[in-house]
Amino acid sequence: QVQLVETGGGSVQAGGSLRLSCTASEHTYKTTCMGWFRQVPGKEREEVAGIEADGSTSYAELVKGRFTISKDNAKNILHLQMNSLEPDDTAMYYCAAVGVAGPCLPLPMWARGMYGNKAYWGQGTQVTVSS
Numbered sequence: 001q002v003q004l005v006e007t008g009g010g011s012v013q014a015g016g017s018l019r020l021s022c023t024a025s026e027h028t029y030k031t032t033c034m035g036w037f038r039q040v041p042g043k044e045r046e047e048v049a050g051i052e053a054d055g056s057t058s059y060a061e062l063v064k065g066r067f068t069i070s071k072d073n074a075k076n077i078l079h080l081q082m083n084s085l086e087p088d089d090t091a092m093y094y095c096a097a098v099g100v101a102g103p104c105l106p107l108p109m110w111a112r113g114m115y116g117n118k119a120y121w122g123q124g125t126q127v128t129v130s131s
Contacts, residue, residue: 001120002026002097002120003024004022004024004095004121004122005122006021006093006094006095006122006125007020007022008020009125009126010126010128011129012085012128012130013129014085014131015084016085017081017083018082018085018127019080019081020079020082020093020095020127022077022079024097031076032098032100032104033051033098033099034050034071034095035069035095035107036080036096037093037096037111038094039092039094040090040091040092044111044112045094046060047110047111048060048093049069050107051069051070052103055071058106058107062088063089066082066083066084067082069081080093085127087129088129089127089129090127092125093124093126094121095121095122096120098110098115098118099118
């Protein structure tokens with residue numbers, strides 16, 4: 001069982017920056033795909049960014065050019081650098097990981113739960129952006 005712990009959330013004004021971190025208890029075949037997702041109460045979970053074992057990244061259109069996902073393999077830590085934050089970025093942010101032999105599923109499919117119970121999820125960290 002992989003444990004994921006997110007940190008770095010908080011409250012900032014529009015235009016500000018935050019850096020989220022996700023520490024994984026393991027860095028093995030169980031975490032070949034890792035990603036960030038977010039959810040607002042009453043709305044569906046949506047994808048933010050993902051990274052594969054070879055370092056390739058993908059982003060939701062809404063965050064492209066503003067957010068950067070990265071992974072420190074030596075420390076088993078996933079990061080999300082968020083710049084130029086907007087009030088619409090306010091949400092609970094979740095880190096997720098799954099181990100697959102091939103390419104990761106597209107982020108939208110992952111957000112809709114296509115990995116089922118094969119994916120590990122953190123408890124989330126709140127990000128609040130005020131105007």
